[in-house]
Amino acid sequence: xxxxxxxxxDAVSVTDIIDRADVGRSTFYAHFSSxxxxxxxxxxELAFLHRVPAGASGRLFAFSLPMFEHVREQERxxxxxxxxxxxxxxxxxxxxxxxxxxxEELLAAGARASAALDLLVVCVVGAFMALLRAWxxxxxxxxxxxxxxxxxxxxxxxxxxxxxxx
Numbered sequence: 001x002x003x004x005x006x007x008x009x010d011a012v013s014v015t016d017i018i019d020r021a022d023v024g025r026s027t028f029y030a031h032f033s034s035x036x037x038x039x040x041x042x043x044x045e046l047a048f049l050h051r052v053p054a055g056a057s058g059r060l061f062a063f064s065l066p067m068f069e070h071v072r073e074q075e076r077x078x079x080x081x082x083x084x085x086x087x088x089x090x091x092x093x094x095x096x097x098x099x100x101x102x103x104e105e106l107l108a109a110g111a112r113a114s115a116a117l118d119l120l121v122v123c124v125v126g127a128f129m130a131l132l133r134a135w136x137x138x139x140x141x142x143x144x145x146x147x148x149x150x151x152x153x154x155x156x157x158x159x160x161x162x163x164x165x166x
Contacts (some may be wrong), residue, residue, distance in 0.1 A: 003016050005080045065105075079136050082094070
């Protein structure tokens with residue numbers, strides 16, 4: 001992660017990682033197949049991607065505010081991972097993890113597994129990631145609470161309408 005902060009994801013090589021970690025090339029490849037695998041193993045461990053139990057707060061999308069708050073706390077790292085110098089794999093993995101979380105919440109709220117649910121998940125994840133990217137790219141200086149409020153205002157009415165039809 002320190003290398004990404006210094007150089008940007010694309011500029012970091014496996015040799016850089018090996019040198020920084022002070023391990024041999026064979027040791028590195030015994031555990032990882034690429035720099036992308038190292039990065040994604042770290043992304044899976046980041047607290048802002050950990051799951052908040054579905055409906056833990058009694059509200060839809062209980063993950064939203066804690067995730068925005070964590071992103072603000074880890075500003076430098078998140079900007080390095082998701083900003084212009086970040087790696088595309090982080091975007092894709094983040095969206096994949098978020099989609100699983102959103103799907104679980106919607107199923108817990110009474111949605112039925114269906115193609116319509118899959119589309120709804122895409123919409124919710126897209127809205128969240130768009131707000132996150134706008135913040136990362138400096139298009140907004142909104143607080144985590146303001147980002148959460150905008151996310152909820154954009155998605156909850158439609159989601160509730162779909163859930164009421166289920």
